Amino acid sequence: MKRIKLISILLLFTSSVFAQTAPPADIATIEQGLKKLNVLGSVLYIAAHPDDENTRLLAYLAQEKHYRTGYLSLTRGDGGQNLIGNEQGELLGLIRTQELLAARRVDGAEQFFSRANDFGFSKGPGETLKIWDKEKVLSDVVWVIRKFRPDVIICRFPTTGEGGHGHHTASAILAQEAFAAAADPSRFPEQLKYVKVWQAKRLLWNTFSFGSINTTAADQFKINVGVYNPILGKGYGEMAAESRSNHKTQGFGSAKQRGDTYEYFKNILGDAPKTDLMDGVNTTWSRVEGGSAIGSEVEKIHKDFDVDHPEKSVSGLVNLLDKIEKVPDTYWKTQKTKELDELIAACAGLWCEAYSAEQTYAVGDQMNVLSQVINRYGLNISLKGLTLLQRPDNINSDPNSFIEPIANYNLPVTTKDKTIPANELQSYNNDCIASKISQPYWLEAAHDAGTYKLNYEGNAGNPENPDAPTIRFDFSIDGRSIVLDRNLMYKYVNPAKGEIYQPVEIAPAVTANVAGKDYIFSAKQSQNIEIDLKSFTKASGSISIKPIPGWTVSPDKIDFTNKNKGDEWAAVFTVTPTNSTPNTSVFETIVTANGKSSSLGIRRISYEHVPNITLFPPSQAKLIYLDLKTAGKKIGYIEGAGDLVPEALRQVGYEVHMLTESEIMNSDLSVYDAIITGVRAYNVNNRLAVEQPKLMDYVNNGGNLVVQYNNNNGILVNQIGPYPFRPVNQRVTDETAKVTVLDPQNPVLNYPNKINDADFDGWIQERGLYFVSDIDPKYQTPLQMNDPNEQPNKGSLIVTNYGKGRFVYTSLAFFRELPAGVPGAYRLFVNLLSNPKK
Template sequence: MNRIKIAASILLASFSQLTFAQTAPPADLVTIEQNFKKLDVLGSVLYVAAHPDDENTRLLAYLAQEKHYRTGYLSLTRGDGGQNLLGSEQGELLGLIRTQELLAARKVDGAEQFFTRANDFGFSKGPDETLKIWDREKVLGDVVWVIRKFRPDVIICRFPTTGEGGHGHHTSSAILAQEAFAAAADPKRFPEQLQYVKTWQAKRLLWNTFNFGTTNTIRPGQFKVDVGVYNPIIGKGYGELAAESRSNHKTQGFGSARQRGEAPEFFKTILGDAPQNDLLDGVDATWSRIKGGEAIAAEISTIRKNFDVDHPEKSVPALVKLLDQVEKVQNAYWRAQKVKELDNLIAACAGLWFESYTVESTYALGDSIAVYSQVLDRYSDKVKLNSISINGIAKSYNSAIAANQLQSYSINTFAAKITQPYWLQTPHTQGTYNIPDQLSVGNPETQGLLTADFEFTIEGKLIHFERRLVYKFVDPVRGEVYQLLTIAPPVTANVESKDYIFNSTIPQTIQIKLKSFTKASGSISLKPMAGWKVVPEKFDFSNKNKGDEWTVAFTVTPADNQPKTTTLEAVVNVNGQSFSLGILNIKYDHVPNITLFLPAQAKLIDVDLKIAGKKIGYIQGAGDLVPDALKQVGYDVHQLSENEILNGDLSGYDAIITGVRAWNVNERLAVEQPKLMEYVKNGGNLLVQYNNNAGIVTKQIGPYPLRVVNQRVTDEDAKVTILDQQSPVLNYPNKISQDDFNGWIQERGLYFVSDIDPQYKTVLQMNDPGEAPNNGSLVVGNYGEGRFIYTSLAFFRQLPAGVPGAYRLFINLLSKPKNQPLN
């Protein structure tokens, strides 16, 4: 059955797994009642922490949906440096997924989402390292910007400045929040922001104390709030909403059980005066806080009292008159917030539904886009559609909308800008993304792309609404599906591999897959690279149609015998323009499809590399790119199934590797472990990559005892001491020296082992500054005729990054010498 792309109406009361790009706010009676209550509250709270999943979703839900404050979560990072339990995405790719997970969580708990430019560069043991790598002043400026824009009455930190949060990022988030509390009110700090925003002084800064594991920061006498109350309108308590919200953090494995009943949250005052009865003590969160607000509050009370649940449209005339009053409010901040809330409330009560969509998911830059819009006024004929405007192209209608009759419209616009996440549009450092546009700072996604502006006349008043353009289709299994619309370069170029390892002057073939998103003619070439020869100079192409894909192959050869590393970049010249972008699609069921245009680049790495053995068995863990890296240097890598492990002949594998965290996420390894030990005993070579110390599926991973612990070396440049110069893993087939530990990224290793049985030998020793030497990063043990290796070294980061020494050492771990001692 062909996928049918049709128009159909949809009304969402909650976030749907299948329909991500919600085109209209919910308009059910529960939402209307909650929005009436929110309309009557003029208070705001900003929650600050370091990562996705740091936020207290129960407290956020309580603040947003019980107290009806404008509630925000500022996550300093997008979680780029974490691990991914669902797939192999790392770094900024993982950050893209976790951004969408946070947005899904906010749709459940009702808070808003913000970020700074800080990059989650991996675990940090202290704030000094974190703030240095992040560029303290830039990230502080972003926190100040969000505070000045959001204007919170109260700021709440998840972590303290004193280190009990454990992670250096956690502590840094509290330090920066504390500094920003004062800096946001100081016109001398970050004055360049003041052309867009005003200074702002929050009433108080609180720390939301906690009891996590063995760390209890709750003390008698701390101010507390019971956030476990039940909301009869929603039909849930906030512990239930919190679990639904937190369970969106699926890449982190944070599915949560619903909590019901009393749930006190505790707070310590850091700055400002301490609350006595309420978090917003001393803040007038009613309309009385602004001039003329009492009359507005009285009108809201009257409208609510007269509201007819069977006929919400009867409240529209009064709401429109109220909108006139609110638009005259002098306080610009609360005027803007309440006008937006009123606009949506009027549309909901009027039964006014509208959206704009396309029938194709992707368009090329500069191409025409046919946009289809639909409008439905369910309750009356007193609504008139004046115009629809897209990217500055407006079409006037000036027509009344017949009651409950779906109206369809069309307008052609053009693809003006590639849909690239704003923080990934230019190269960035280890610690911070580059964000040249001040107005983009803090936003979860790129703003201003592909939106439709609808102008209606409702009860004689002009009201504007904005809707995001989406791609809509009907899937035979999932039904109606909305996805994000993508604007692509005319032609993309995907280099087959991220890294190409050269260990001789033998040429390699570089394959590049091209895809056209429009009618295109042009050529593709590689930028000149000193010391490298490229044949041919270019490939021409002509009359390619939208959707065409083809592959070209360049031959690249080192031009001399000098070791070198360089960046290969493909350049597509098409229709008079040059582009150097490939395309990457990330698809998971729990988030919208994500499309990213990565630089069309690869690393060429000339390294002295010897390889022994050929056939590798791989047992998948939480997801990594190690198999691809091994294939790139010539290994035959086979993903082992459970049946092959339990019933097959494993003797043909030169080595078997378990992927990162395999012993955490693969419960069947507890059953398969004896067969793997038998493989080792009979002469095999088993390499186990790092596992989290929590939740290992078997009591003993290897042939002899060892214990995985939460110890790591986060300094990627930390000195490495070789403990056993004669160890075969440092000598066969490559001679490993101190130089092989240069150029590592993010960290040396994580989740080292301790309580190591004497039958293992430790090979390396390392430590972070100020800490005791640790020899738990690499242990080797003979067992029968074979060899067992456990390594906590972060090869899963180093190999995809093309670190030469990491390749040399990892290959040694796979290469069991013959006719000589194994360790």
């Protein structure tokens, strides 16, 4: 049990392997593992977002220098844009989390996060740290440092603002403060029940040259990270491109770089390096008491390693366990024992995995688990037992008490070994109880704009749920205990792709998805709201709606009986506003199934480059009562990078048709009261260069074209509108910024809705982004706004008549505001779609 408790600490920082349950065991991996086993050094890289990390440097540190290397991204990138789909906010953060884990599987580093939420672009660290709740996020950085114990910490950005984004600068400020705080027992003393204070040797800034900003200098310490690794068959510039190209939601596919490339560093705190990043740090086994002999033995094993017979190294590696387990340094004992166990398994040809019979189970149901083991070289290996790992629910519990024996384990009692025969696949059927839904831990509780709320403080730092179902295999090799942990996965065969592994889902008994996200009431009339229910076990019960002041809901509840696993059905409630109705209310379901209540829906996200993502969001929708008039009915929509504007418009009664190129080029566009281009359409839709003349003809002949924002980089046409203007990297990030009306008589502010100051209340995240400048005088600029201490900006909305029609370009963040149910955003956007008849 002592070994089990020791190694279980590592579960806090392990990530699942996509498309397999066991780690690679090829000769290159073994060679790299033998080198890493003899290196006792660690480096932590700190920045703000997914994509901020220097993948080339991470790969070099992890794969060439063999340091334990980590990347702490303070946020999950929730506030960015999505170039491959329409997920925003928390959903985008989930995808980017998996993209970072995919990147780390390439470059060999580990991934960590704080509880900070990416609330969107910030122009300064003051705003960032206030919204984030600086002390909470700082505590997370200190927690990661104290657990990871880096010898060297590296920042991507400086505290002086050259990184541009306020999040970037804030990440450097927090890293500097955490460098000292992690070593101070008076800072966050509640952590010291589980970790010790830690002082890193130095904090460096990884200087950069981005565009017009060059912060490197010839006299700075530098490292050539462009070297070639013959074992891996690639250089670190090539590996970095493979890693970075996993950031697909950001369009960061990268070309492979080959040859010498230098990274530059400026010392911020601690002793400055002179000849090596680890100057003054002992990275050999001699850094720990009694470690010198271990280092010599590892060297000998590596020297004698036979690539044709890796099993010959097993005996020597097993003998190392005795020596490593006597090392008094708990941190390195834990880390190297874990590495050594996996290395022994790889050399021994020992493979094991555990997978479920089904992908989804309900909480409390029995999971059927098949565990498999093969001993490819016929060594003296026996299986002593299988264990289901679980963790406590709060930090006040013993963080090592993860262990519960697997239910109904069908081997003999665990004190009696079961010998694994040579090259014969052994299978063991087990039954486990599904104990907790597969909800990302940072989404378990409602949170504010700046930080996620953690129900269990010990989760800070983890990229994923550390308590995801995991099976521990306890082997005996030559009489020594070897412990291997394997995530429980669902495995199936796809006829086109072969064997596929995906995460196991544990769900509530019954989920309830409200069909729409927002329901707009522009009069005191009833609407029917459909709830789509799905059962994940045999269930009976009812669904009802939490009371909503100012609204009536009927019926009171709807019963269901004898639903089987997989059954889907719908329940419909009629909702009617009353005279006392507030502008916005929350419609929330309550499902009672088999005597237990929940208010959760289900959402699945699937992309080829990351594992399937499942979450259980609150079963809610917004009821929005507003004075909204519409003009026109039929809307054509040209897809851009992905947004939810079409769905929002359908909620208020528009018929939205997604236009194809053939329809744009060959059909009569005059049937559309307005045509809208999706966000970044002129960045991502290559065919718009061909379609643009047809769209201008549509406007000239009386149509109404509304173009949503585009990035200033990579615009695919020379001129988006009938007259010149230029998108630039200017924005108003304060969602409460004062909006001044410059042209009160402009039709976009009067028809069919009279826009007033109240229509700019309740906006989220930002007013707008990538405003326009160099605006031709033929355009009208009805609005003006600015962030604090900045000049007024007229570039959020421009309008012009062209021929018989109207052209509108808007940088206002309607793609965020409409899905969020912001009433004034609906009223203004409807006006943009409604060109008064002349």
